[in-house]
Amino acid sequence: MIVKKIKSLIKNNFEGKESYCLKMMINKVFVTKLIGAGGCMIQEIANCSKGASIKILSNTRMEKDSFISDIIVSIAGGFASIQDATCIIIEQIECFKKGGPVIFNF
Secondary structure: OHHHHHHHHHHHHHOOOOOEEEEEEEEHHHHHHHHOHHHHHHHHHHHHOOOOEEEEEOOHHHHHOOOOOEEEEEEEEOHHHHHHHHHHHHHHHHHHHOOOOOOOOO
16 A cells, blocks of 8 residues: 555656656665665665666764664656665565565565
8 A cells, every 4th residue: 555655656746757866764774674785685676676776865973873763765767767666665664664584576
């Protein structure tokens, strides 16, 4: 249900543009899992989403502050690639929340 709502929001706000950037706030606990060892998981998500550019926008000094719990993740590219990357990221976060294993069969 969450994925369907996000697909609808992306389509309504970005359809018709060639290239754009979507920014998401993700809890820093999940960002480290999303990146994976040596960036392997984030690279796999980018590849599976047909070339979306995924960047973690963080400030190491700010990350050390305990009151900052969310980090901005930027996803850039075409409509389909951003939609795919966003859905994969949300699916992975839901999997992490439930303590499930990392899924590489996107």
